[in-house]
Amino acid sequence: MTEYTAETDFGALRFRRVDRTETILGAVRVYSFRTFYAVSGRGIEGCLAVDPSFNDAQCGDIFLGPERVFATQPTEFSVRCGRSGSLSARNDGTVPKTDPVLLVDGAEVLSPLTSLPRGCRTDFEVSRRAGAYASSRAPALVAAKTLEVVHAVLALHEKDTSLVERMDVLYAQYRAADRRKSALKDLRHAERMASDLDERIQRLHAYLDAGVTAFTSR
Structure with missing residues (x-):
């Protein structure tokens, strides 16, 4: 498979798209909408995944409360890497499924907590695995290298517009039921709120109508 190279502040970064059947993925969670990239460079080795992600806006006011405005299509990316929780074998002997592992200067970095917007490069805080169910903030150099890796992979991923569109459709289908x-x-x-407001409106109309009649009949 084609290997790509990107120049970063920390030297050349090599990466390639990984077929989901490759043994490099091991016990990684594999979904139809997920794209995997193997990366290597100075102090960098491993794999990460890119998923589509919805950016549902929040609006509303103090009286109506918050409203989640559902996006009709994915507009962000979710980068997945790093294992979380205990990796001990289950009672049936099976190995827990994990996200792919990316090592940066020996640290196992974890997925960003937020989805990343498309078309621009946004910095994010980088954490590292510190044990079962434990993580800590990554050192500055590890964080800087991780940002370079993620930005380079996303730049390559976004260039393949047909792949991005295909993954968006698969992800939207996967999330359709729960969304x-x-x-x-x-x-x-919202309908209950509308019904309550309608009842309040009717009570106010009734009061005003009754009040007007009472006052004007004197």
Whole structure:
């Protein structure tokens, strides 16, 4: 498979897209919408994954409360790497599925906590695995190298627009049921609010109508 090279502040970074059947993935979680990249460079070795992600906006006011505005298509990327939790074999002997492992200067870096916008490069805090169910903030050099890796991989990923569009469709299909369930729950809540407001409006109209009649009949 084609290998790409990107020049970074820390030297050349080599990376390639990984077929989901390759043994390098091992016990990694594999989804139809997930794209894997193997990376290597000075003090950098391992793999990470790129998923589509929805950017659902939040709006509302002090009276109506917050509203989640559901996006109709993915507009961000979620970068996945690093293992979380205990890696001990389960009772049935199976190995837990994990995200791919990316080592930077010996530290196992973890996925960013937020999705990253497309078309621009946003910095984010970098954490490292510190044991089962434990993490800590990565040293400055590890964080800087990790940002370079993620930015370079996303730049390559975004260039393949047909791949991005195909992954977006697969991800939207995968998330359709749970997003529809969430939207219906929010709709029922909004309808209850509308019903309550309508009842309040009717009571106010009734009071004003009755008051006007009482006052004008004297």
